[in-house]
Amino acid sequence: MKKSQLVPLFIILIVVLIGCSSTTDTESKSDEDTKQEVVKKEGKDITIAVADNFISMDPHDTNDTLSYSAQKTMMQGLVGFDKDMNVVPVLAKEYSANEDATEFTFKLQEGVTFHDGTPFNAEAVKANLDRLTDPDSTLIRASLFEVIEETVVVDEYTVKVILSEPFGAMINTFAHPAGMMISPKALEEYGDEVSQHPVGTGPYVFKDWKPGDHLTVTKNEDYWNATGNEVDSMTFKPTPENGTRIAMLQTGEADFIYPVPTEQAESVNGKDGIMVENAPSIIVRYLAMNNMKEPFNDVRVRKAINYAINKEAFIGVVMKGYATPMDSIIAPNTQFYSKQEQYKYNIEKAKELLTEAGFEDGFKTTIWGSNNSSTLKGMEFIQQQLAQINVEAEVVPMESGTLSDSIWSVQNPEDAEIEMYYGGWSPSTGDADWGIRPLVGGKDAFPPSSYNTAYYNNEEVNSLIADGLATADLEARKQAYAEAQKIIWEETPWAFLSVDDTIFGKKNYLEGIYLLPDGSLSAENIEIVQ
Amino acid sequence: MANPQTAEIATELSKGSENVKKSSPITEFWKKFKKQRLAMVSGIFVLLLVIITIFGPAIAPYSAEEPDYVNVLQGSSWDHLAGTDAFGRDIFSRIIIGTRISLFVGTISVLLGAVVGTILGLVSAFYGKWVDSFIMRICDVLFAFPGILLAIGIIAILGPGLGNVIIAISIFNIPNFARIVRGSALSVKATVYVEATKSIGAKNRRLIWKHIFPGTASSIIVNFTMRIGTAILTAASLSFLGLGAQPPTPEWGAMLSNGRDYLSTSPHVTFYPGLAIFLTVLAFNLLGDGLRDTLDPKIKD
Numbered sequence: 001m002k003k004s005q006l007v008p009l010f011i012i013l014i015v016v017l018i019g020c021s022s023t024t025d026t027e028s029k030s031d032e033d034t035k036q037e038v039v040k041k042e043g044k045d046i047t048i049a050v051a052d053n054f055i056s057m058d059p060h061d062t063n064d065t066l067s068y069s070a071q072k073t074m075m076q077g078l079v080g081f082d083k084d085m086n087v088v089p090v091l092a093k094e095y096s097a098n099e100d101a102t103e104f105t106f107k108l109q110e111g112v113t114f115h116d117g118t119p120f121n122a123e124a125v126k127a128n129l130d131r132l133t134d135p136d137s138t139l140i141r142a143s144l145f146e147v148i149e150e151t152v153v154v155d156e157y158t159v160k161v162i163l164s165e166p167f168g169a170m171i172n173t174f175a176h177p178a179g180m181m182i183s184p185k186a187l188e189e190y191g192d193e194v195s196q197h198p199v200g201t202g203p204y205v206f207k208d209w210k211p212g213d214h215l216t217v218t219k220n221e222d223y224w225n226a227t228g229n230e231v232d233s234m235t236f237k238p239t240p241e242n243g244t245r246i247a248m249l250q251t252g253e254a255d256f257i258y259p260v261p262t263e264q265a266e267s268v269n270g271k272d273g274i275m276v277e278n279a280p281s282i283i284v285r286y287l288a289m290n291n292m293k294e295p296f297n298d299v300r301v302r303k304a305i306n307y308a309i310n311k312e313a314f315i316g317v318v319m320k321g322y323a324t325p326m327d328s329i330i331a332p333n334t335q336f337y338s339k340q341e342q343y344k345y346n347i348e349k350a351k352e353l354l355t356e357a358g359f360e361d362g363f364k365t366t367i368w369g370s371n372n373s374s375t376l377k378g379m380e381f382i383q384q385q386l387a388q389i390n391v392e393a394e395v396v397p398m399e400s401g402t403l404s405d406s407i408w409s410v411q412n413p414e415d416a417e418i419e420m421y422y423g424g425w426s427p428s429t430g431d432a433d434w435g436i437r438p439l440v441g442g443k444d445a446f447p448p449s450s451y452n453t454a455y456y457n458n459e460e461v462n463s464l465i466a467d468g469l470a471t472a473d474l475e476a477r478k479q480a481y482a483e484a485q486k487i488i489w490e491e492t493p494w495a496f497l498s499v500d501d502t503i504f505g506k507k508n509y510l511e512g513i514y515l516l517p518d519g520s521l522s523a524e525n526i527e528i529v530q
Numbered sequence: 531m532a533n534p535q536t537a538e539i540a541t542e543l544s545k546g547s548e549n550v551k552k553s554s555p556i557t558e559f560w561k562k563f564k565k566q567r568l569a570m571v572s573g574i575f576v577l578l579l580v581i582i583t584i585f586g587p588a589i590a591p592y593s594a595e596e597p598d599y600v601n602v603l604q605g606s607s608w609d610h611l612a613g614t615d616a617f618g619r620d621i622f623s624r625i626i627i628g629t630r631i632s633l634f635v636g637t638i639s640v641l642l643g644a645v646v647g648t649i650l651g652l653v654s655a656f657y658g659k660w661v662d663s664f665i666m667r668i669c670d671v672l673f674a675f676p677g678i679l680l681a682i683g684i685i686a687i688l689g690p691g692l693g694n695v696i697i698a699i700s701i702f703n704i705p706n707f708a709r710i711v712r713g714s715a716l717s718v719k720a721t722v723y724v725e726a727t728k729s730i731g732a733k734n735r736r737l738i739w740k741h742i743f744p745g746t747a748s749s750i751i752v753n754f755t756m757r758i759g760t761a762i763l764t765a766a767s768l769s770f771l772g773l774g775a776q777p778p779t780p781e782w783g784a785m786l787s788n789g790r791d792y793l794s795t796s797p798h799v800t801f802y803p804g805l806a807i808f809l810t811v812l813a814f815n816l817l818g819d820g821l822r823d824t825l826d827p828k829i830k831d
Contacts, residue, residue: 243794263791313599317617371772373791377616380777384597384617395777 039273041255041509041528044232048523049239049254053212058195059180060132060139065428068177069521070236073217074115075180075200078106078125079171085282085333085430085517087175091120091201101166101472104174108157112224114183115205122153127184129161141178166470168477172335172431177520203230203524212238229512229527249274249505256513258504258521262320262374265503273508278322278501282331282435282517283426285323287367287382287495288454290418300357302492306343307350309385315498318378323498328485330435331499333517334427336468336481340489343496350389362390368406369422371397379422382495393420408448413455421453424500428518432481437465440493456493562824569820572813579810583630592620594627594780603796612802615788621799624780625806631781632810635696636762642700644754647707648746652738654708655715666712669705677702678764685773692765692781695774699761710753711746718745748825756818759811766807782807 050069056062059071078092089095092106112120129151132142149164163170173179186199198206201224204217215236223230237254239245242261248254250272260268260276269276289296289305296302311325328340354360367382369375379395386393398406410416427435438451442462445452461484468480489496502515512525563569582589592610598618606613612621654665672680684698718724724741732741766783768774775781782803789799 242791261791263795267795310599317597317599317602373788376772376777377788381597381617383778384595387595397772 037273038508038530041507041530044528046231046234046256046510046526046528047237047248047254048234048521049237049245049248049257050521051238051240051245051259053238054209054215054236056195057198057206057209058139058192059177059182060128060141061192061195062178063140065426065518065520069523070215070217071180071198071200072177072202072520072522073204073234073524074198074202074206075182076202077174077177077179077181078108079175079179081175081430081516083514083516083522085335087171087430091181095171097171097472099472101168101170101470102163104161104163104170105154106159106161108159109224110157112201113222114185114201115199115220116183116185118183118185118199120181120201121156122159124181124184125159126151126153127187128181131187132178144173144176144178166472168469168472169429169431169433170472172429172434176429204234207233214238227525227527231526231528234523234526246505249507252507255510256504256506256523258502258515260503260505262322262503265320265322265505268505274505275508276503276505277514278503279515280324280331280333280517281426281500281502281515281519282333282430283424283500283502283519284326284329284331284435285319285378285424285497285500286326286422287497288418288421288423289494290416290420290453290455291457291493292413292416292455293419295357295359295363296419298357299491300353301359302495303343304350304353304357304389305386305391305495306492307346307353308389308391309382309495309497310345311342311497312345314378314381314385318374318381319498319500322501322503324501326496326499329440329488329494329496330427330432330485331517333430334432334435335430336432336478338478338482338485340485343492347388354389354391362392364392364394365419366394366396367420367422368396368398368403368418370400370403375422378497382420382422407453410447413443413446416447416455418453418455423453425451426518428520430518432477432485433465433469436481436484436488437469440488441465454493456488456491458487458491461487559824563820566820566823568816569823572816572820575809575813576817579629579633579813582626583633586627586630590620590623590626592623594619594624595778603792603799605796605798613796613798615785615799616792621785621802624785625782625802628780628782628785628803629806629810631692631775631779632762632765632807635692635699635765636758636814639696639699639765640703640754640757640761642696643703643757644707644750646700647704648711648743648750650704651708651711651713652715652743652746655712655719656734656738656742662712665708669708672702672705675702677760678767681764681768682771682773685768690773690776692775692779695765695768698768699764703757703761706757707750707753710749714746714749715742718742721745752818752822752825755814755821759814759818762814763807763811 050066052066054067054070055064056067057071059068059075062068062071076090078090079087079095080090082088091109091112093109095104095106097104108122108125114120118124129145129148131137132139132145133148147163147165147167148161150162152160152162154160181200182194183199186194186197190197203220203223205220207216207218209215216233218233219230239248245257246261246264246268249257250268265276268274289302291297315321315323315325325342327342328337330337354362367379369379376397379397383393383395407418407421425439438445440452440454440456440461442457444450446455447453464480464484468477471477502517502519504515506513509528509530510526511529512527513523516522596619600618601614602616602618604610604614610620610622612625615621650665654662680702681698684701685694688694688697719742724737727737727741765774766786769781769783770787772787775784777784785803786800792799
């Protein structure tokens with residue numbers, strides 16, 4: 001035997017020994033430095049690390065919340081959302097609607113100019129809305145504004161929007177970042193290329209954008225609503241790798257990162273001047289069940305599934321505590337939310353319901369979902385929970401292209417193969433309508449046209465949704481949605497899981513930067529406090 | 531320890547050939563093999579794995595699939611030797627029960643590849659001419675793909691799952707065996723005793739199976755052992771990518787993948803399954819090395 005063969009043997013030994021020693025030291029928490037000193041920041045240039053690439057800088061042609069996050073530093077809408085997703089006036093001083101929710105009038109701020117010097121006035125608003133409602137438009141967000149029939153310039157600072165049909169959620173739609181105003185001159189000059197040359201009225205001016213690398217905005221010296229605390233520049237860096245993002249924050253290469261991977265949130269919080277903050281979002285995490293398919297067409301089976309899942313354990317194990325249990329189909333921060341009574345974890349009751357439905361021996365099913373590690377963990381958890389009531393669920397993780405193909409290429413609802421689907425939803429208008437209608441709004445919302453993966457169709461709910469849209473009267477809308485939520489909760493088209501927390505990490509000298517409940521970043525009011 | 535070891539090798543050999551059953555080559559083999567100390571240790575380790583494979587679920591202190599949400603991500607302790615994973619499952623038990631899967635997938639996929647590859651290699655060497663060129667060119671094409679890439683391609687067509695992993699791995703093992711068997715079959719074919727048998731009018735089938743095939747057995751055995759290590763590694767890689775074992779199967783590669791979110795906070799979740807893969811693959815490779823040194827007629831001591 002050769003001497004050199006002893007070397008690998010040695011390696012085995014060493015590895016085994018290391019294995020034995022690297023065991024107990026993992027959990028040695030120290031909470032002593034929660035009140036840490038504010039760390040020093042050189043200069044006033046901020047770097048923000050985000051998880052994905054930016055897609056477009058044209059708000060009318062964007063459908064990802066991340067691109068909106070950067071756009072919002074440069075552009076503004078007539079109205080916007082505050083920290084809790086309440087609608088607040090921005091470029092409009094005040095607004096009013098007629099009773100049928102068909103006419104909306106906006107009084108505009110005076111003395112506002114776009115970055116290129118174009119004055120902001122009623123004509124500018126009309127140019128933007130006409131662009132969105134142009135019948136030939138291929139803009140992604142045209143559908144949000146398709147109910148607008150005409151935009152009328154009343155005087156220089158008053159604009160009236162006339163709808164073709166009553167639409168109660170219109171003000172929220174205007175607050176959606178898709179309603180942000182672009183300089184009419186830039187629209188004319190660049191056409192659709194405006195997605196590379198954003199010009200707005202916001203506190204920061206576009207500087208440069210290298211897709212995949214960085215996007216930089218600089219301070220707008222002539223900002224109409226300046227507080228004097230603006231930073232000199234902000235650079236957004238797409239950093240998909242969780243570990244890298246955390247490292248950038250630790251080394252000071254980034255001043256702000258989001259999202260923070262929940263697994264590491266606790267271990268970095270309170271060290272090196274890092275603060276990890278979380279807040280309830282309006283993102284709901286659910287398990288849709290195909291209501292048209294055996295055995296989920298029986299409400300008792302659906303209820304049994306709801307009772308069989310331990311929501312507290314789900315939040316603890318899968319969400320690492322950064323979530324709250326769902327108690328309606330929409331999250332508490334969504335407009336017109338009405339609290340329902342939770343399906344408390346109860347295996348006995350679940351088994352009883354299954355027996356009643358004729359499935360005392362359980363059944364086999366599949367859970368579809370995407371293949372990222374947190375979704376996988378969620379699906380595996382559901383699998384374990386359902387095993388308790390003899391429901392044997394096969395976890396089928398799919399790559400996102402395959403997944404959307406499997407769900408949205410179905411032409412005939414009867415042919416849909418989907419049984420259970422683990423997903424999440426963030427209604428970016430902050431309104432109940434967008435949290436209910438696309439997901440459980442009956443036949444009109446069935447794939448491929450919308451997101452009703454549960455194939456839930458209840459005439460009563462459908463008409464309540466229609467009622468909610470037919471008026472601008474807040475009380476009437478509230479009532480319609482409360483009733484709809486009650487029925488949906490009772491009929492359980494989904495297993496209701498949790499409302500996610502938004503979670504970000506920042507250096508403790510930053511103020512005024514936060515995540516909105518829909519998961520988008522609000523950096524336009526950022527300041528450095530030393 | 532010596533007795534079961536002999537028995538083990540005897541059965542291994544009898545798989546390949548009837549003729550080797552006579553005691554003299556076995557004793558000779560054993561005499562030589564005993565000197566390969568590292569291979570011996572590896573052999574014992576492999577034997578241990580086989581025992582774990584048989585008795586796994588009975589030895590494991592916990593269930594592999596039963597979650598315990600109170601004790602998630604615990605480090606090593608006397609209760610949980612290798613700690614617990616994100617669902618509170620005992621990693622040590624999962625590794626033990628997972629041994630069966632890894633060993634099964636490794637052995638079966640190489641066995642399938644070996645059977646098909648050996649037949650192709652023998653046919654190729656015996657008939658020569660266009661049959662030979664045809665088979666060998668196909669093998670060349672398969673060789674042009676890196677193994678794991680070919681496996682991913684096959685899985686993409688067949689869909690994920692352990693069964694398809696076995697198929698994928700056996701397919702990329704085929705050319706390997708075909709080429710090696712062809713090589714040694716060619717040299718056996720040229721020997722005098724094969725010529726002699728041919729001259730007394732033996733049929734082709736008899737020539738191939740009774741006379742040429744036994745001559746290639748030793749290279750098949752060596753290659754078989756060496757490939758198992760690679761096969762286990764490939765199966766684990768595919769499961770890591772989510773193409774192989776589906777949850778909650780305690781497959782080592784899948785366990786490794788589950789732990790990657792906790793690398794910085796709870797490294798033990800990835801460490802122990804990784805260690806299991808490392809040791810198993812190393813043991814099979816060293817055993818293969820030892821067998822080669824023992825069985826290769828060119829190496830004389």
